[in-house]
Amino acid sequence: MLHIAIIGSGPAGYYTAEAAQKQWGDSVRIDIFDRLPVPYGLIRTGVAPDHQSIKGVARRYETTALSDNVRFVGNVTIGRDVTIAELQDLYDAVILATGAPRDRPLDLPGEGLANIYGSAAFVGWYNGHPEFAELDPDLSVDTAVVIGMGNVALDVARILSKTRTEFAGSDIVAHALDLLDTSRLRKIIILGRRGPHQIMMTPKELGELGDLDRARPHVDSADLPEPADDALLEPGIRKSVGHLRRFAEPSGGAFFGAHDIEIDFRFFAAPHALIGTDRVEAIEVERTTLVDGRPVGTGKIERIPAGLVISCIGYRTEPIAGVPFDERGGRFANTDGRIVHGLYCVGWARRGPSGTIGTNRPDGFGVIEKVAEDKAAGAFGENARDGGGGFDRLAAARGLEVVTFGDWKRIEQAETDRARTGAPREKFVDVAEMIRALG
Structure with missing residues (x-):
């Protein structure tokens, strides 16, 4: 079983997860991390609020998110709650899809x-x-x-x-x-x-x-x-x-x-x-x-x-401790998506802030090709990693309040219920409010 951690639940993250599913089917387990309790990154907080048709692409990501071998792991900040090095110990491949939020x-x-x-x-x-x-x-x-x-x-x-x-x-x-x-x-x-x-x-x-x-x-x-x-x-x-x-x-x-x-x-x-x-x-x-x-x-x-x-x-992409960074380009230092052994980047975190939302799809498939090449070359070794199970134990030991995709759907429903007339939702703008909405 191949275990992949994707950091960032925006378009680049979900397109990469989709590519991994197509590459390995049921032989891969994918955890998608986000520091917020809510997914979709740029779609939720970057696309203009009066461009609802563009935001509709999230329905495609939901199909991936609801797959048996994909998990959303929200409300977890990489670098604070868990380090990149710790994720590298747990997962065969760690892929940074954090975008360029600065x-x-x-x-x-x-x-x-x-x-x-x-x-x-x-x-x-x-x-x-x-x-x-x-x-x-x-x-x-x-x-x-x-x-x-x-x-x-x-x-x-x-x-x-x-x-x-x-x-x-x-x-x-x-x-x-x-x-x-x-x-x-x-x-x-x-x-x-x-x-x-x-x-x-x-x-x-x-x-x-x-x-x-x-x-x-x-x-x-x-x-x-x-x-x-x-x-x-x-x-x-x-x-x-x-x-x-x-x-x-x-x-x-x-x-x-x-x-x-x-x-x-x-x-x-x-x-x-x-x-x-x-x-x-x-x-x-x-x-x-x-x-x-x-x-x-x-x-x-x-x-x-x-x-x-x-x-x-x-x-600019936000640097993460322990990850080589290209200050001039404002992105992670990489060669065709490879950063160091077992660590990759995709989307704006790889190429800088360029292209459209759809550009991230071929980019996601491209980085999975690199992961597949490295796997075939024996780069990940034969020792089985703990993947999501290992992370769950670590999260429990640290008292992390992890938000699942099912939890997100409850937050989404609460936002829909509190919407003003004619609006699709009224977003929670505070993380504590999002957590309280879970009851």
Whole structure:
């Protein structure tokens, strides 16, 4: 019997478990660990709450989770409750699928001022992640600056712009919905160092900005390349740039009322410094130009008033004691998913924060191929390991309050029962609350 421990219950973790089942059938036992009592990682706390169709992929993971040879082991923190070395003693293979849950820093003067957030924290706040539930951003300001030109920046701008009615059917948590309802924002600036042809925004997400009740996206037509240049783009980016061209069209004199919000795209503008005394009051940006596709500063500095700044420039994997780490790449040091003997990584923990949710499926199958190669080469030896049984004894000895998948289903039902009208659930935003829901 082969025993595998997967650390992380997000898409990468469950796709890897699915791959292991297909590789070894009933001859493998898989434990999927998570530090939270609830599974699905990015699907639960990263995907925008108004994108419920994307969250539906969790049904596929549930099929895997309910298999006889797969266990969810929630409420267990690796490095605190149990070490990697201990898991390596218990399991033939340990696979890190922890994602990249930490914000990449801006590394700018003034970054420590109040009301400046990274997207992991801000998205976690409105998605109900227990670590960020107490964030309490100040939305009484006039202007917010969102730094970044990817889909996360679009999610943040959209969430900040929506009316309460537009959140119908979403699972945005109550504390965020109530605070957004009091927002006095009138302008959201999306800031990017490069130009329209270099955006990482997908057409669907970009197009959504044009359908909001009270928000109006705007692009300066002077920032757009010649239309003929769009023909050289990949189809998806070409369609996204088409949305930007639509946002640059004259509004026909449409009046911005007192409660409307302008979403202003600022291209060729690199953040230079964050200005303020105790809290952010403005952001300095440097005008850029592209040289061989790279943004180069021109020396021209502009100061933009801003009472709220959200950085959406990427993520980093959180290091784990005893595991080699690539500081520059913000991920575990690995070669094609192999870290050291018996220790592997997959998903964002392997390749960094890139690709879509679906990208993790081939990645999961790829790392299981490596495990299979190592098994065939005799890397795991012939001595039977204790696997999940050994972990259960260790957990009992340490008094760990392990949450099973059956427990999660009870938490899920409690969240469904307490949902506001029209919402699929009202998430618990505190781990103690989740445990209390188990009775």
